[in-house]
Amino acid sequence: MPLKPFRRHTGVVATLDRVDVDTDQxxxxxxxxxxxxxxxxxxxxxxxxxxxxxxENPEFELNRPEFxxxxxxxxxxxxxxxxxxxxxxxxxxxxxxxxxxAPSFADIFYNNCFKNGLLPITLSExxxxxxxxxxxxxxxxxxxxxxxxCRLWDQEGLEFAFTVPEFQRHCLLHGLDQIALTLQHEDKxxxxxxxxxxxx
Amino acid sequence: xxxxxxxxxxxxxxxVHEEPxxxxxxxxxLHLVHEVTxxxxxxxxxxxxxxxxxxxxxxxxxxxxxPTTDRSLPIADPVAQKQIETLRRNCQEFGIKxxxxxxxxxxxxxxxxxxxxxxxxxxxxxxxDSHTSTHGAFGALAFGIxxxxxxxxLATQCLLQTKPKTMExxxxxxxxxxxxxxxxxxxxxxxxxxxxxxxxxxxxxxSTIRSLSMEQRMTVCNMSIEAGARAGMIxxxxxxxxxxxxxxxxxxxxxxxxxxxxxxxxxxxxxxDRSVQFQAQEVVPQVTWGTxxxxxxxVTDVVPDPDxxxxxxxxxxxxxxLQYMDLEPGxxxxxxxxxxxxxxxxxxxxxxxxxxxxxxxxxxxxxPGVEAMVVPGSGTVKRQAEQEGLDRIFRExxxxxxxxxxxxxxxxxxxxxxxxxxxxxxxxxxxEGRQGKGGRTHLVSPAMAAAAAVMGHFVDIxxxxxx
Numbered sequence: 001m002p003l004k005p006f007r008r009h010t011g012v013v014a015t016l017d018r019v020d021v022d023t024d025q026x027x028x029x030x031x032x033x034x035x036x037x038x039x040x041x042x043x044x045x046x047x048x049x050x051x052x053x054x055x056e057n058p059e060f061e062l063n064r065p066e067f068x069x070x071x072x073x074x075x076x077x078x079x080x081x082x083x084x085x086x087x088x089x090x091x092x093x094x095x096x097x098x099x100x101x102a103p104s105f106a107d108i109f110y111n112n113c114f115k116n117g118l119l120p121i122t123l124s125e126x127x128x129x130x131x132x133x134x135x136x137x138x139x140x141x142x143x144x145x146x147x148x149x150c151r152l153w154d155q156e157g158l159e160f161a162f163t164v165p166e167f168q169r170h171c172l173l174h175g176l177d178q179i180a181l182t183l184q185h186e187d188k189x190x191x192x193x194x195x196x197x198x199x200x
Numbered sequence: 201x202x203x204x205x206x207x208x209x210x211x212x213x214x215x216v217h218e219e220p221x222x223x224x225x226x227x228x229x230l231h232l233v234h235e236v237t238x239x240x241x242x243x244x245x246x247x248x249x250x251x252x253x254x255x256x257x258x259x260x261x262x263x264x265x266x267p268t269t270d271r272s273l274p275i276a277d278p279v280a281q282k283q284i285e286t287l288r289r290n291c292q293e294f295g296i297k298x299x300x301x302x303x304x305x306x307x308x309x310x311x312x313x314x315x316x317x318x319x320x321x322x323x324x325x326x327x328x329d330s331h332t333s334t335h336g337a338f339g340a341l342a343f344g345i346x347x348x349x350x351x352x353x354l355a356t357q358c359l360l361q362t363k364p365k366t367m368e369x370x371x372x373x374x375x376x377x378x379x380x381x382x383x384x385x386x387x388x389x390x391x392x393x394x395x396x397x398x399x400x401x402x403x404x405x406x407s408t409i410r411s412l413s414m415e416q417r418m419t420v421c422n423m424s425i426e427a428g429a430r431a432g433m434i435x436x437x438x439x440x441x442x443x444x445x446x447x448x449x450x451x452x453x454x455x456x457x458x459x460x461x462x463x464x465x466x467x468x469x470x471x472x473d474r475s476v477q478f479q480a481q482e483v484v485p486q487v488t489w490g491t492x493x494x495x496x497x498x499v500t501d502v503v504p505d506p507d508x509x510x511x512x513x514x515x516x517x518x519x520x521x522l523q524y525m526d527l528e529p530g531x532x533x534x535x536x537x538x539x540x541x542x543x544x545x546x547x548x549x550x551x552x553x554x555x556x557x558x559x560x561x562x563x564x565x566x567x568p569g570v571e572a573m574v575v576p577g578s579g580t581v582k583r584q585a586e587q588e589g590l591d592r593i594f595r596e597x598x599x600x601x602x603x604x605x606x607x608x609x610x611x612x613x614x615x616x617x618x619x620x621x622x623x624x625x626x627x628x629x630x631x632e633g634r635q636g637k638g639g640r641t642h643l644v645s646p647a648m649a650a651a652a653a654v655m656g657h658f659v660d661i662x663x664x665x666x667x
Contacts, residue, residue, distance in 0.1 A: 018520070019513045020394055020492050024631040029612045033265055033279040035239035035286050037347075047633050052619075076513055078395040081428065081492075082631060083610075084330040085237065086346035107364075107398055107430045108330060108344055115348035165362060167223045178348075179250070182225055182356045188217045189253075189358060192227055199254065 004117035005175035009098045010144040011071030015135050016061055021075060022082035023109060027091040040087055041094030066139040072099040074131050079120075080109025089116045099145050101152075103128050114168040115178070119147060121162045134158065147173055203467035206435050207366050207401045210341040210464070214324045216358055223360040229323040231353045232309045233260040233296065235287040236612070237328030241351035242290040252294040253357040259318055260291050261299040263308045265612040268575050268602035271301060280613065294354075307578020307604040310334040310546040314418065315580055317447025321436035321461040326353055331546045331628065333424040337417035338444075339436035339464050341401070344425065364430065365473035367400035371408035373480040378662035380556070381416035382548060382626065382645035384408070385423045386486035386496045392476060394494040397429030400474065403466065404434050408480040414443040415552045422547045423628050426493040435465035485661050487533050488630045488643040490521035495630075497533060499648070499660045505529035524632050525640050526620075534658050536642070540623040541572035541653040542635070543646055544602075545609035548626035549577030551584050553646040557626075558590040560650035563667030566598035567656030573600040573615070575607040599653070611636045624652040 031043040048060045056063045062070070073092070079102040080088060089112045092100070100113065100120045113120045123131070134154065135141045145152045147169060153159040164172075171178060182189075193199050204212075216225040238260070245252070252258060265280040267273075275281040284301065291298040299306045305316065310331050313319045321339035326332060328350040335342035349359055369388060389396075402424050404417075412420065417434050424432025441458050444450045451457035484498035495518065497504065506518035506529065522529065527536070543549070543557050554576065566572045574594050576582035582604055585591055591601045608615040609627035617623055617639025626649050627634075630641040644652065647661045 017516075019517050022492070022629075022631045024610075024629070024634050028633060028637070029610050032236050032612060033277070033283050035243070035283055037240040037243070047637055078398070078428065081394055082330065082425075082629060084328060084344035084346055086240075086328075086348060089346075104395060104398060106395070106428060108346060108425075112346035112348065115346065165223075166221055167360070167362075170221065178360055179248070179352050179355045181222075182352065182358055182360060185217050185225055188225070189227070189356065192216045193357075196227075198257075 003115070003172065003175040003177070006098065006117055006119055006147050006172045008144065008146045008148070009071065010142060011098065012067070012069055013072045013074050013131070013135050013141050013143050014062055014067035014070035015132055016073060016075040017132065019076040020078045020081055023080055023085050023088040024082055026080065026088040027085060032085060032087055037090060038094060040091035041096065044091040044095045069096065071096050072101065072143055072145070073097050074128065074135060075100065075102045076128070077103045079105050081106040084108045086112045086116070089113045089118050093118050101128065101131065114172055117172065119145065119164070119172060121145070121152070121164070123160060123162060127160055130158070203470035205366050205466045205470045205472060206339060206403055206433060206464055207341060210322055210324065211363060213322070223362050225358045226324060226361045227358055228326050228353050229257060230318055230325045231258045232313055232325065232327035232332070233258060233350070234264055234309050234327070234329065235262045235283045236264040237347050238290065238350055239283060239286045240347050241354055242294065244351040245354055250355045252296065252354045255295040257357060258296045258354070259313070260287060260296050261306055261309050261312060262287055262301055264606045264610065266301060266605040267613050268605050268607045268615060271603055276614070304579045304583070307580065308546045308549065308606055310422065311549060311577030311581065314338065315447070315578060317444055317449035320444065320451070320457070321440060322464050326359065330425045331422050333430065333432045334418050334422040334546055336421040336424065336431055336433035337414060338440055339433060339461065341431055341433065343430040364401045365399055367397060367402050367429065368472040368475040369402050369404050370406040370475065370477045371404065371480055372406045372477070373408055374411070375408060375480045375483060376662070378647065379483050379485060380645040380647065381412055381419040383486045384480070384483055385420045386488065386493065386643060387483045388478060389423065389427045389493050390486070390496040391478065392427055394426060394492050395428040397424060397427040400429050402427070402429045402432040403472070404432060409434055410437065413552060414439055415550045418550070419547055423493065426628060436461050485645065485648050487648070487658055489525065489527060489533070490518065491524055491630055491632050493628065493630060493643060495521055496643070499533050499658055501533055503527045503529055503531045503533065534660065537622070537657045538624045538642070538652050539570060539621040540617060541570060541649050542575070542608045542623055542625040542627060543573070543649050544575030544577065544607050545627035546577065546606070547628045548646050549575060549581065551581050553626065554581065554585050554590050555588070557646040557650040558593040559666060560647050560661070560664060561597045561599070561654065562593050564597055564654040566653050570653055570656050572598065572653040573602055573608070575602045576604050578604045608635050610634060624649045624658065
């Protein structure tokens with residue numbers, strides 16, 4: 001499936017100040033029975049976001065008024081650990097996030113993000129701490145993220161460079177269908193299968 | 201030729217194409233499919249007018265959301281029922297072998313793959329499930345993938361991959377009596393942390409690992425992902441070949457296959473990007489106290505004080521975890537009382553696990569007020585256990601004896617904890633709400649779970665009086 005291309009994005013930054021946020025929190029299992037790929041945003045962080053009576057939990061960060069409409073999520077180390085469920089990036093994307101920033105991401109989750117037009121950016125612990133401070137001090141704090149230049153900046157002179165694996169960057173910039181890319185090498189797959197006697 | 205690791209040998213044998221600026225196109229030998237992470241992938245194929253390239257290299261079963269009660273009854277949850285029917289329809293439409301709910305061999309995908317002989321040394325194996333790392337126990341490169349990648353493999357039998365780094369986890373010496381493979385892997389995760397393996401493929405080496413049975417090796421590799429590593433692997437040896445010999449899907453020319461497999465182990469002098477070493481003697485029975493598998497201590501320890509962690513993020517996480525788990529720092533682990541016991545999951549639901557738990561339970565009763573269940577990993581495991589009379593031991597002790605599935609490891613089916621309930625579980629994740637919203641999970645070995653069921657609280661299995 002072709003991706004939504006990602007070039008540059010400006011948006012409000014919301015913070016989730018926790019390490020090791022696992023995909024069970026991002027999208028609890030009771031919502032994995034659906035066979036669709038869309039509509040998961042309403043269930044994002046469900047057990048944290050809502051109280052048992054179904055009302056919003058005012059304690060939960062994303063429910064704060066200043067984070068409404070945020071499209072950049074700033075969080076801590078090892079975000080997205082645990083289950084391989086792609087429902088996690090589906091839910092984040094459907095909720096409205098386009099960029100995630102953390103000191104590290106879990107491998108499977110990190111991969112899954114790129115396949116869904118969601119840009120995970122790894123910054124150092126110090127840089128993440130600096131951003132947390134700025135969000136705390138300035139309600140409605142915004143960042144601009146430019147994937148072409150691999151830089152992000154705010155309106156107060158802060159600017160960080162970041163790195164993204166080149167191929168994933170290329171696919172995201174151009175919204176490429178990775179299956180179609182692989183199928184361009186069909187002859188090589190076939191040659192490989194012949195060599196191994198697969199399908200003979 | 202330069203010395204190579206097991207991982208490098210498998211990786212290189214599966215490279216279809218490499219070019220600068222692109223991820224490697226890697227060939228996949230075995231694709232395991234289940235009901236939860238596949239419907240959107242099949243739908244993607246249909247929308248793009250694509251077919252499944254190699255249905256004969258694809259195997260499906262239903263395990264995550266299936267009920268573990270009477271299979272002759274209809275499934276009560278209509279959404280779960282629809283997901284199951286969707287897999288059935290997709291397998292039929294695309295010509296994929298399905299171990300359906302009524303098939304005597306149905307079970308957890310990571311239990312039936314090895315059991316039926318699909319999982320073999322040297323293979324690349326993927327599944328839309330993070331515990332695919334289990335299959336690495338056979339000297340395969342096996343890792344979990346997302347649904348987009350499931351679709352990619354269905355369409356191309358390949359994946360676009362970036363080569364991970366390699367990490368050797370060496371364990372030497374003999375595990376003390378009562379200390380199991382589950383304790384070992386929990387101990388390792390506790391030491392290297394839940395992100396210690398991120399970006400790496402782990403190879404477990406050393407005399408301790410060699411001495412483990414195939415089922416114990418699966419338990420170790422299974423939880424590699426809990427240390428952040430997408431894949432964990434163990435070099436194949438005589439135990440591997442003996443396990444596979446005669447399995448339904450094992451190679452027909454078995455001796456020739458073994459001759460190939462014998463070339464797989466890491467060459468002397470091969471380099472890993474990182475190496476860590478542990479002594480088996482130091483491992484004691486483990487119990488998690490928090491909400492990730494790295495928050496773990498020995499059974500004779502106490503619940504740690506969050507202030508004892510040097511990192512402020514860890515302190516904060518520990519505080520949150522203790523609040524969720526309703527535990528006070530300094531509480532001896534053995535004083536923690538439990539409400540439920542779950543013996544099952546792709547980590548610990550094989551026949552050796554059930555034998556170990558039954559040995560503990562024999563002659564005892566489940567403590568008053570404790571609800572305990574055993575969920576075999578597959579129909580095959582269940583029948584084997586029944587032939588050995590293990591089901592009787594469990595039932596007589598007051599355990600529930602269920603049908604095969606993932607069950608309360610992730611609580612997608614009706615097997616869930618109630619809010620506030622505390623569970624001794626042989627599964628792999630103690631995340632908040634994992635076994636049911638508000639439920640509190642402590643990860644332990646099958647023997648430790650069985651003993652907790654009898655006593656109503658955690659006890660040191662090393663002092664158990666077997667009857």
